[in-house]
Amino acid sequence: MVNFLDLKRINLQYKNEISHAIDNVLNSGWYILGDNVREFEKSFAAFCNTKYCIGVANGLDALVLVLRAWKEMGLIKNGDEVLVPSNTYIASILAISENGLVPILVEPDENTFNITSKGLVERITAKTKVILPVHLYGKACPMADIMKLAEEYELLVLEDCAQAHGATTSGKMVGNWGHAAAFSFYPGKNLGALGDAGAITTNDETLADVLVALRNYGSHVKYENKFKGCNSRLDELQAAVLNVKIKYLADENRRRKDIATRYLTEIKNNNITLPQKDKSNDNDVWHLFVIKTAERKSLQAYLNENNVQSLIHYPIAPHHQLAYADLNELSLPVSEKLHSLVLSLPMDPTMTQDEIEHVIKVLNGWKN
Numbered sequence: 001m002v003n004f005l006d007l008k009r010i011n012l013q014y015k016n017e018i019s020h021a022i023d024n025v026l027n028s029g030w031y032i033l034g035d036n037v038r039e040f041e042k043s044f045a046a047f048c049n050t051k052y053c054i055g056v057a058n059g060l061d062a063l064v065l066v067l068r069a070w071k072e073m074g075l076i077k078n079g080d081e082v083l084v085p086s087n088t089y090i091a092s093i094l095a096i097s098e099n100g101l102v103p104i105l106v107e108p109d110e111n112t113f114n115i116t117s118k119g120l121v122e123r124i125t126a127k128t129k130v131i132l133p134v135h136l137y138g139k140a141c142p143m144a145d146i147m148k149l150a151e152e153y154e155l156l157v158l159e160d161c162a163q164a165h166g167a168t169t170s171g172k173m174v175g176n177w178g179h180a181a182a183f184s185f186y187p188g189k190n191l192g193a194l195g196d197a198g199a200i201t202t203n204d205e206t207l208a209d210v211l212v213a214l215r216n217y218g219s220h221v222k223y224e225n226k227f228k229g230c231n232s233r234l235d236e237l238q239a240a241v242l243n244v245k246i247k248y249l250a251d252e253n254r255r256r257k258d259i260a261t262r263y264l265t266e267i268k269n270n271n272i273t274l275p276q277k278d279k280s281n282d283n284d285v286w287h288l289f290v291i292k293t294a295e296r297k298s299l300q301a302y303l304n305e306n307n308v309q310s311l312i313h314y315p316i317a318p319h320h321q322l323a324y325a326d327l328n329e330l331s332l333p334v335s336e337k338l339h340s341l342v343l344s345l346p347m348d349p350t351m352t353q354d355e356i357e358h359v360i361k362v363l364n365g366w367k368n
Contacts (some may be wrong), residue, residue: 002355004309009350021240036239048175050201052208055234056215058196059162059184063095066180069210080129085115086335088134092160107334111276117145130156135164138287143177144170163287165190166253175201191249197238255349256286266360271367292341306362311344
Protein backbone atom coordinates (compact mmCIF):
# COMPACT_ATOMS: atom_id res chain seq x y z
CA MET A 1 0.00 0.00 0.00
CA VAL A 2 1.25 3.48 -0.88
CA ASN A 3 0.36 5.36 2.27
CA PHE A 4 -1.23 8.77 2.04
CA LEU A 5 1.33 10.03 4.56
CA ASP A 6 3.82 7.88 6.48
CA LEU A 7 4.51 9.87 9.63
CA LYS A 8 6.64 7.15 11.16
CA ARG A 9 8.93 7.10 8.15
CA ILE A 10 9.12 10.89 8.05
CA ASN A 11 10.12 11.23 11.69
CA LEU A 12 12.48 8.27 11.81
CA GLN A 13 14.70 10.16 9.35
CA TYR A 14 15.60 12.40 12.28
CA LYS A 15 15.40 9.79 15.05
CA ASN A 16 18.83 10.42 16.54
CA GLU A 17 18.45 14.21 16.56
CA ILE A 18 14.93 14.07 17.97
CA SER A 19 15.93 11.58 20.66
CA HIS A 20 18.87 13.76 21.63
CA ALA A 21 16.64 16.85 21.77
CA ILE A 22 14.09 15.06 23.99
CA ASP A 23 16.87 13.80 26.29
CA ASN A 24 18.12 17.36 26.66
CA VAL A 25 14.68 18.51 27.76
CA LEU A 26 14.43 15.65 30.26
CA ASN A 27 17.84 16.42 31.69
CA SER A 28 17.26 20.17 31.81
CA GLY A 29 14.68 20.01 34.57
CA TRP A 30 12.77 22.88 32.89
CA TYR A 31 9.62 21.79 31.04
CA ILE A 32 7.38 24.84 30.46
CA LEU A 33 8.28 28.01 28.46
CA GLY A 34 12.00 27.39 28.51
CA ASP A 35 14.95 27.64 26.14
CA ASN A 36 13.46 25.31 23.52
CA VAL A 37 10.32 27.40 23.11
CA ARG A 38 12.35 30.61 22.92
CA GLU A 39 14.69 29.06 20.34
CA PHE A 40 11.81 27.88 18.19
CA GLU A 41 9.98 31.18 18.39
CA LYS A 42 13.12 32.95 17.23
CA SER A 43 13.76 30.48 14.41
CA PHE A 44 10.20 30.41 13.14
CA ALA A 45 9.89 34.19 13.20
CA ALA A 46 13.05 34.33 11.09
CA PHE A 47 11.65 31.67 8.75
CA CYS A 48 8.47 33.73 8.22
CA ASN A 49 10.38 37.04 8.15
CA THR A 50 8.28 38.43 11.01
CA LYS A 51 9.33 40.28 14.14
CA TYR A 52 7.48 38.04 16.57
CA CYS A 53 6.43 34.43 17.01
CA ILE A 54 4.39 33.24 19.99
CA GLY A 55 4.24 29.48 20.56
CA VAL A 56 0.86 28.09 21.63
CA ALA A 57 -0.68 24.68 22.25
CA ASN A 58 -2.23 24.09 18.82
CA GLY A 59 -3.40 25.72 15.61
CA LEU A 60 -6.98 26.29 16.74
CA ASP A 61 -5.76 28.12 19.83
CA ALA A 62 -3.55 30.26 17.60
CA LEU A 63 -6.63 31.49 15.71
CA VAL A 64 -8.75 31.84 18.84
CA LEU A 65 -6.12 33.81 20.74
CA VAL A 66 -5.47 36.37 17.99
CA LEU A 67 -9.16 37.22 17.79
CA ARG A 68 -9.34 37.24 21.59
CA ALA A 69 -6.36 39.60 21.75
CA TRP A 70 -7.94 42.00 19.28
CA LYS A 71 -11.03 42.07 21.51
CA GLU A 72 -8.86 42.83 24.55
CA MET A 73 -7.22 45.63 22.55
CA GLY A 74 -10.62 47.11 21.71
CA LEU A 75 -10.25 46.53 17.97
CA ILE A 76 -13.23 44.17 17.62
CA LYS A 77 -16.23 43.24 19.76
CA ASN A 78 -18.95 40.60 20.09
CA GLY A 79 -21.20 40.46 17.05
CA ASP A 80 -18.62 41.74 14.58
CA GLU A 81 -18.37 39.82 11.31
CA VAL A 82 -15.39 37.82 10.08
CA LEU A 83 -15.10 36.84 6.41
CA VAL A 84 -13.89 33.24 6.08
CA PRO A 85 -13.82 30.70 3.22
CA SER A 86 -16.89 28.48 2.96
CA ASN A 87 -14.77 25.40 2.14
CA THR A 88 -12.22 25.61 4.94
CA TYR A 89 -11.62 23.13 7.75
CA ILE A 90 -14.00 23.70 10.65
CA ALA A 91 -11.25 25.07 12.94
CA SER A 92 -11.18 28.37 11.05
CA ILE A 93 -14.87 28.87 11.81
CA LEU A 94 -14.76 27.53 15.36
CA ALA A 95 -12.23 30.23 16.26
CA ILE A 96 -14.69 32.90 15.14
CA SER A 97 -17.74 31.64 17.00
CA GLU A 98 -15.62 30.87 20.08
CA ASN A 99 -14.99 34.60 20.35
CA GLY A 100 -18.62 35.69 20.01
CA LEU A 101 -18.01 36.85 16.45
CA VAL A 102 -20.08 36.04 13.37
CA PRO A 103 -18.62 33.90 10.56
CA ILE A 104 -19.56 35.12 7.09
CA LEU A 105 -18.86 32.31 4.64
CA VAL A 106 -17.29 33.42 1.38
CA GLU A 107 -17.27 31.18 -1.69
CA PRO A 108 -13.80 30.28 -3.02
CA ASP A 109 -12.46 30.19 -6.54
CA GLU A 110 -13.28 26.64 -7.62
CA ASN A 111 -9.95 26.25 -9.44
CA THR A 112 -7.57 27.46 -6.72
CA PHE A 113 -9.83 26.47 -3.76
CA ASN A 114 -8.96 29.85 -2.17
CA ILE A 115 -10.92 33.07 -1.62
CA THR A 116 -10.34 36.12 -3.81
CA SER A 117 -10.71 39.84 -3.25
CA LYS A 118 -13.68 39.82 -5.66
CA GLY A 119 -15.52 37.26 -3.55
CA LEU A 120 -14.65 39.09 -0.35
CA VAL A 121 -15.81 42.54 -1.41
CA GLU A 122 -19.27 41.18 -2.20
CA ARG A 123 -19.72 40.12 1.43
CA ILE A 124 -18.40 43.21 3.21
CA THR A 125 -20.93 45.04 5.40
CA ALA A 126 -20.77 47.75 8.04
CA LYS A 127 -20.24 44.96 10.61
CA THR A 128 -17.25 43.40 8.84
CA LYS A 129 -14.08 43.81 10.89
CA VAL A 130 -11.79 40.89 9.99
CA ILE A 131 -10.76 38.87 6.94
CA LEU A 132 -9.57 35.34 7.69
CA PRO A 133 -7.95 33.99 4.50
CA VAL A 134 -7.02 30.30 4.59
CA HIS A 135 -4.07 29.15 2.48
CA LEU A 136 -5.81 25.88 1.75
CA TYR A 137 -3.87 22.75 0.75
CA GLY A 138 -0.56 24.69 0.77
CA LYS A 139 -1.43 27.25 -1.93
CA ALA A 140 -1.22 30.90 -0.87
CA CYS A 141 -4.24 33.16 -1.26
CA PRO A 142 -3.81 36.31 -3.41
CA MET A 143 -2.64 38.30 -0.40
CA ALA A 144 -1.55 41.47 -2.20
CA ASP A 145 -5.12 41.98 -3.40
CA ILE A 146 -6.59 40.98 -0.05
CA MET A 147 -4.37 43.38 1.89
CA LYS A 148 -5.24 46.20 -0.50
CA LEU A 149 -8.93 45.50 0.10
CA ALA A 150 -8.37 45.32 3.86
CA GLU A 151 -6.63 48.68 3.84
CA GLU A 152 -9.42 50.24 1.79
CA TYR A 153 -12.11 49.05 4.22
CA GLU A 154 -9.94 49.32 7.37
CA LEU A 155 -10.18 45.60 8.16
CA LEU A 156 -7.89 43.36 10.19
CA VAL A 157 -6.40 40.31 8.47
CA LEU A 158 -5.69 37.02 10.24
CA GLU A 159 -4.00 34.47 7.98
CA ASP A 160 -4.74 30.80 8.59
CA CYS A 161 -1.43 29.21 7.59
CA ALA A 162 -2.06 25.78 9.10
CA GLN A 163 -1.41 24.06 5.75
CA ALA A 164 1.09 26.44 4.19
CA HIS A 165 4.39 26.53 6.07
CA GLY A 166 6.82 28.13 3.63
CA ALA A 167 4.34 29.05 0.90
CA THR A 168 4.84 32.43 -0.79
CA THR A 169 2.90 34.82 -2.98
CA SER A 170 4.26 37.87 -4.78
CA GLY A 171 7.65 36.94 -3.37
CA LYS A 172 6.53 37.22 0.25
CA MET A 173 6.09 34.43 2.80
CA VAL A 174 2.66 33.61 4.17
CA GLY A 175 2.47 34.49 7.82
CA ASN A 176 4.00 37.88 7.05
CA TRP A 177 1.14 39.41 5.07
CA GLY A 178 -1.67 39.91 7.55
CA HIS A 179 -1.77 41.72 10.87
CA ALA A 180 -1.28 38.25 12.38
CA ALA A 181 -1.09 34.64 11.26
CA ALA A 182 -1.87 31.29 12.86
CA PHE A 183 0.08 28.07 12.30
CA SER A 184 -0.57 24.48 13.29
CA PHE A 185 2.19 21.93 13.83
CA TYR A 186 -0.15 18.95 14.02
CA PRO A 187 1.93 15.86 13.12
CA GLY A 188 0.60 15.69 9.55
CA LYS A 189 1.52 19.26 8.63
CA ASN A 190 4.52 20.18 6.46
CA LEU A 191 6.24 21.10 9.72
CA GLY A 192 4.79 18.64 12.20
CA ALA A 193 5.47 18.00 15.87
CA LEU A 194 4.99 14.68 17.66
CA GLY A 195 1.70 15.91 19.06
CA ASP A 196 -0.33 19.10 19.04
CA ALA A 197 1.50 22.43 18.75
CA GLY A 198 0.92 25.83 17.19
CA ALA A 199 2.24 29.36 16.81
CA ILE A 200 1.25 32.91 15.96
CA THR A 201 3.37 35.29 13.89
CA THR A 202 2.99 39.06 13.75
CA ASN A 203 4.87 42.30 13.31
CA ASP A 204 2.65 44.08 15.85
CA GLU A 205 4.52 44.53 19.14
CA THR A 206 1.39 45.37 21.15
CA LEU A 207 -0.46 42.31 19.83
CA ALA A 208 2.52 40.07 20.57
CA ASP A 209 2.68 41.39 24.13
CA VAL A 210 -1.02 40.68 24.74
CA LEU A 211 -0.70 37.18 23.24
CA VAL A 212 2.27 36.29 25.44
CA ALA A 213 0.06 36.98 28.44
CA LEU A 214 -3.16 35.41 27.11
CA ARG A 215 -1.50 32.05 26.44
CA ASN A 216 -0.22 31.98 30.03
CA TYR A 217 -3.30 32.59 32.20
CA GLY A 218 -3.34 36.26 31.19
CA SER A 219 -0.08 36.85 32.99
CA HIS A 220 3.21 38.52 32.11
CA VAL A 221 4.44 38.20 35.68
CA LYS A 222 3.74 35.10 37.76
CA TYR A 223 0.66 35.48 39.96
CA GLU A 224 -0.20 38.83 38.38
CA ASN A 225 -3.06 38.43 35.89
CA LYS A 226 -3.74 41.31 33.52
CA PHE A 227 -6.26 39.40 31.38
CA LYS A 228 -8.66 36.50 31.81
CA GLY A 229 -6.31 34.27 29.87
CA CYS A 230 -5.99 30.55 29.28
CA ASN A 231 -3.35 27.84 29.34
CA SER A 232 -2.15 27.44 25.77
CA ARG A 233 1.61 27.19 25.86
CA LEU A 234 3.82 25.48 23.31
CA ASP A 235 5.30 22.52 25.17
CA GLU A 236 9.08 22.33 25.66
CA LEU A 237 9.18 18.77 24.30
CA GLN A 238 7.28 19.70 21.14
CA ALA A 239 9.41 22.82 20.71
CA ALA A 240 12.54 20.65 20.96
CA VAL A 241 11.20 18.38 18.19
CA LEU A 242 10.27 21.36 16.04
CA ASN A 243 13.75 22.83 16.51
CA VAL A 244 15.10 19.69 14.84
CA LYS A 245 12.55 19.45 12.06
CA ILE A 246 12.51 23.12 11.03
CA LYS A 247 16.04 22.62 9.68
CA TYR A 248 14.63 20.20 7.10
CA LEU A 249 11.39 22.00 6.22
CA ALA A 250 12.72 23.67 3.07
CA ASP A 251 14.08 20.34 1.79
CA GLU A 252 10.82 18.52 2.50
CA ASN A 253 8.84 21.27 0.78
CA ARG A 254 11.08 20.96 -2.29
CA ARG A 255 10.44 17.22 -2.29
CA ARG A 256 6.70 17.82 -2.17
CA LYS A 257 7.02 20.17 -5.15
CA ASP A 258 8.97 17.52 -7.07
CA ILE A 259 6.24 14.95 -6.43
CA ALA A 260 3.54 17.44 -7.42
CA THR A 261 5.40 18.25 -10.64
CA ARG A 262 5.47 14.58 -11.57
CA TYR A 263 1.78 14.18 -10.81
CA LEU A 264 0.89 17.28 -12.84
CA THR A 265 3.08 16.23 -15.76
CA GLU A 266 2.48 12.49 -15.89
CA ILE A 267 -1.09 11.89 -14.73
CA LYS A 268 -3.19 11.98 -17.88
CA ASN A 269 -6.79 11.01 -17.33
CA ASN A 270 -9.75 12.93 -18.69
CA ASN A 271 -11.96 11.59 -15.91
CA ILE A 272 -10.21 13.69 -13.26
CA THR A 273 -9.25 17.35 -12.90
CA LEU A 274 -5.77 18.04 -11.57
CA PRO A 275 -5.15 21.00 -9.25
CA GLN A 276 -4.44 24.30 -10.93
CA LYS A 277 -0.73 24.93 -11.38
CA ASP A 278 0.71 28.41 -11.08
CA LYS A 279 3.16 29.63 -13.73
CA SER A 280 5.71 28.29 -11.28
CA ASN A 281 4.62 25.88 -8.56
CA ASP A 282 7.50 27.14 -6.39
CA ASN A 283 4.97 29.24 -4.45
CA ASP A 284 2.87 26.21 -3.48
CA VAL A 285 4.17 23.88 -0.74
CA TRP A 286 1.67 21.13 -1.63
CA HIS A 287 0.49 20.17 1.82
CA LEU A 288 -2.15 18.25 -0.10
CA PHE A 289 -2.47 17.25 -3.76
CA VAL A 290 -6.20 17.54 -4.37
CA ILE A 291 -7.89 16.34 -7.55
CA LYS A 292 -11.54 16.57 -8.52
CA THR A 293 -13.77 13.88 -10.00
CA ALA A 294 -17.51 13.41 -10.38
CA GLU A 295 -17.01 9.71 -9.59
CA ARG A 296 -15.12 10.03 -6.34
CA LYS A 297 -16.55 6.97 -4.62
CA SER A 298 -15.68 4.77 -7.59
CA LEU A 299 -12.18 6.23 -7.91
CA GLN A 300 -11.41 5.90 -4.20
CA ALA A 301 -12.49 2.25 -4.24
CA TYR A 302 -10.35 1.63 -7.33
CA LEU A 303 -7.33 3.28 -5.71
CA ASN A 304 -7.75 1.20 -2.57
CA GLU A 305 -8.01 -2.00 -4.61
CA ASN A 306 -4.75 -1.02 -6.27
CA ASN A 307 -2.92 -0.23 -3.03
CA VAL A 308 -3.08 3.55 -3.13
CA GLN A 309 -4.46 5.29 -0.05
CA SER A 310 -6.49 8.46 -0.59
CA LEU A 311 -8.40 10.82 1.71
CA ILE A 312 -11.16 13.43 1.35
CA HIS A 313 -10.43 17.00 2.46
CA TYR A 314 -13.24 17.60 3.37
CA PRO A 315 -16.36 15.42 2.97
CA ILE A 316 -18.85 17.78 4.67
CA ALA A 317 -19.08 21.52 4.08
CA PRO A 318 -18.88 23.61 7.29
CA HIS A 319 -22.38 25.03 6.79
CA HIS A 320 -23.77 21.49 6.66
CA GLN A 321 -22.25 20.49 10.00
CA LEU A 322 -24.62 19.83 12.89
CA ALA A 323 -22.52 22.15 15.06
CA TYR A 324 -23.58 25.03 12.81
CA ALA A 325 -27.26 24.19 12.42
CA ASP A 326 -28.01 27.90 12.09
CA LEU A 327 -26.05 27.88 8.82
CA ASN A 328 -27.54 24.68 7.39
CA GLU A 329 -29.98 26.51 5.11
CA LEU A 330 -27.31 28.60 3.40
CA SER A 331 -26.85 28.06 -0.32
CA LEU A 332 -23.14 27.92 -1.17
CA PRO A 333 -23.04 26.05 -4.48
CA VAL A 334 -19.30 26.37 -5.17
CA SER A 335 -18.35 25.01 -1.77
CA GLU A 336 -20.99 22.29 -1.94
CA LYS A 337 -19.73 21.21 -5.35
CA LEU A 338 -16.10 21.12 -4.20
CA HIS A 339 -16.93 19.06 -1.13
CA SER A 340 -18.56 16.47 -3.39
CA LEU A 341 -15.66 16.28 -5.87
CA VAL A 342 -12.33 16.59 -4.05
CA LEU A 343 -9.98 13.70 -3.37
CA SER A 344 -6.44 13.90 -2.01
CA LEU A 345 -3.66 11.71 -3.42
CA PRO A 346 -0.60 10.54 -1.47
CA MET A 347 1.73 13.47 -0.75
CA ASP A 348 4.64 12.41 1.41
CA PRO A 349 8.19 13.80 1.19
CA THR A 350 9.56 10.30 1.88
CA MET A 351 7.79 8.66 -1.06
CA THR A 352 10.08 6.50 -3.18
CA GLN A 353 10.28 6.76 -6.96
CA ASP A 354 8.55 3.38 -7.22
CA GLU A 355 5.67 4.63 -5.05
CA ILE A 356 5.26 7.81 -7.08
CA GLU A 357 5.29 5.85 -10.33
CA HIS A 358 2.75 3.39 -8.93
CA VAL A 359 0.32 6.20 -8.03
CA ILE A 360 0.69 7.70 -11.50
CA LYS A 361 0.26 4.35 -13.25
CA VAL A 362 -2.84 3.49 -11.23
CA LEU A 363 -4.45 6.90 -11.88
CA ASN A 364 -3.75 6.63 -15.59
CA GLY A 365 -5.33 3.19 -15.67
CA TRP A 366 -8.67 4.23 -14.19
CA LYS A 367 -11.39 3.90 -16.85
CA ASN A 368 -8.79 4.36 -19.62
